[in-house]
Amino acid sequence: MTAREDGRSTEAMRSVEQLDPATLRQADMSDDGGYLTLSSRIAYENPWTKMREDIIRRPNGQDGLYGVVERGEFVVILPLGQVDGEPTVTLINQFRYPVGRRMWELPMGMWETRPDANPDEVAAGELREETGLIADRMTHVGVLYQGAGYSTQRGHVYLATGLTQGPAELEATEQDITRHTISLVQFEEMLRDNVITCMVSIAAFALIRSRGLV
Structure with missing residues (x-):
């Protein structure tokens, strides 16, 4: 069936909506969305994660079940260096048990023992811990939610930039991590070729790129 056969014009299908500032700001507003929480319980808990089970009432009046993963805030860092005038990116490679494979990622992490720590401090600490790098400047670019359909976790x-290499300070659970400094060109090739499949790393780079910072 063509667009004209089902009553819609080709021109209408090609229309572009321009969102006004008030509409854009809605994403920053706290809103229950018309959902009502009837009951809530912690179904599972460990030092890193809580699994919450809520009985809810949807805006249409139907009751339902919602599983929510509660995790603390995390940071993800793009270490942008330079070798012989060529921009570089430092990646880590590590085994991710849930998916059963090694992953190429930007340095990232959270401090579960200090959930109220300043994200700037966490970012500098995670960068040093996983790569040994110390940055003269850490620029906070923005925030993202890594799985808003099921998790509360927010990332910074x-x-x-202005990187100095020192020794890494890997935790006991991170001993399989390896560090790799590659050209920005190869990093983008890895993204394009789907070699990097970590969605947090991909989203972080897209945000940084969209700001014209790299």
Whole structure:
């Protein structure tokens, strides 16, 4: 069936909506969305994660079940360096048990023992811990939610520049991590070729790129 056969014009299908500032700001507003929480319980908990089970009433009046993963805030850092005038990016490679494979990622992490720590401090600490890098400047670029359909976890995106190499300080659970400094060109090739499949790393780079910072 063509667009004209089902009563819609080709021109209408090609229309573009321009969102006004008030509409854009709605994303920053706290809103229950018309949902009512009837009951809530913690179904599972460990030092890093809580699994909450809520009985809810949707805006249409239907009751339902919602599983919510509660995790603390995390940081993800793009370490942007330079070798012989060529921009570089430092990645880590590590085994991710849930998916059963090694992953190429930007340095990232959270401090579960200090959930109220300033994100700037966490970002500098995670960068040093996983890569040994110390940055003269850490630029907070923005925030993202890594799985808003099921999790409360929010992440802070940083660009690290003015890098100095030091020793990494890997935790006991991170001993399989390896560090790799590659050209920005190869990093973008890895994104394009779907070699990098970590959605947080991809989203962080897209945000930094959209701001014209790299």
